[in-house]
Amino acid sequence: MNITIVAGARPNFMKIAPIIEAIQNKKKEGFNINYRLVHTGQHYDKNLSGTFFEELNIPLPDRNLEVKSGTQAEQTAAIMIGFENELNQNPCDLVMVVGDVTSTMACTIVAKKSNIKVTHVEAGIRSGDMRMPEEINRIVTDSLTDYFFTTSTYANKNLEQLGVSKSNIFFVGNVMIDTLLKNESRLKKPSLWGDLELHHKKYLVMTLHRPSNVDEELQLKTLITQIVALGKDYPIIFPVHPRTQKLLSSLNLNFKNLHYVNPLGYLEFNYLVKNAKAVITDSGGITEETTVLNVPCITLRDSTERPETCNIGTNILVGNDSKKIEYAFKMLLSGTWKQGTNPELWDGHAAERIIHHISHLYKLS
Secondary structure (H helix, E strand, O other): OEEEEEEOOHHHHHHHHHHHHHHHHHHHOOOOOEEEEEEOOOOOOOOOOHHHHHHOOOOOOOEEOOOOOOOHHHHHHHHHHHHHHHHHHOOOOEEEEEOOOHHHHHHHHHHHHOOOEEEEEOOOOOOOOOOOHHHHHHHHHHHHOOEEEEOOHHHHHHHHHOOOOHHHEEEOOOHHHHHHHHHHHHOOOOOHHHHOOOOOOOOEEEEOOOHHHHOOHHHHHHHHHHHHHHOOOOOEEEEOOHHHHHHHHHHOOOOOOEEEEOOOOHHHHHHHHHHOOEEEEOOHHHHHHHHHHOOOEEEOOOOOOOOHHHHOOOEEEOOOOHHHHHHHHHHHHHOOOOOOOOOOOOOOOHHHHHHHHHHHHOOOO
16 A cells, blocks of 8 residues: 655654654565655754754655745645645555644645545644644544544544544554654754753753744743743743744843754754753643653643643643743742653554554555
């Protein structure tokens, strides 16, 4: 069988790496399974895209649609046009999409209109926040998907409530954690470690990119100012996302303990996360990594599509509530942060389970 795997943005690359490896291993065992990798080009900056292929040993894409930036509608349309052309030229038996970025939704629509079955890796997660573009992507994708691979029992329940047949839902674990565990021993100290004289558990890492946090000047200024004040005794390392950079450049927020840095590659960024005292973020994926690495995580969102990171992991939600943010720092700095444990099946073997199920579904040998 032939699988077309779609990746478009930074979170996707971490998820496809172990899947490609699992396919290659299955093929070595004599199974008739092949893949074609399509990069939509939704993220095209080297540190948001290209570096990941090198660091995670992902084969170069068979095709890059080179969509690049634009409005939500412009990106979606460009991806759909490019992917339709790709499928016409290179038919396949199954399209595999991962995560919840624009590419995930757009390529799912194209595949289904081409009468090709779709499997969604990381299906069923929901935040309940329709202001998030990702939430819309998840809903549309899961409404069209044929086979659902999930990271948690929460996701299973979400899908079952939508009427998805249990026979099409496969609880396999978290492929992003596959990548983290495989590469944990390879994590690399970035040059800024020495430049900023960082020490183990003596600094904070911050990432911000959600529209609710970075698209309004006063909101962004208030958040950063409070976090810098509460973490005044610690260097705060802030890899700046391109969408955040646009607004920051006009705010002139300069603080002694706040260090703006360019986006980092996978190995360097996760080295910083693993050794940080805590992470302050509005990213969903980072909350998964901090849970497995047992690093306290303060999430600047009111809801999460990954409740397991809060219920049994190291993550807490504070939104933009100054009192909740202050209380989180109080727990962090007093050493009373909750102890987390790893969610079920976050063990480094999710991709193997995915390809095992696909092999059975298509009766491969």
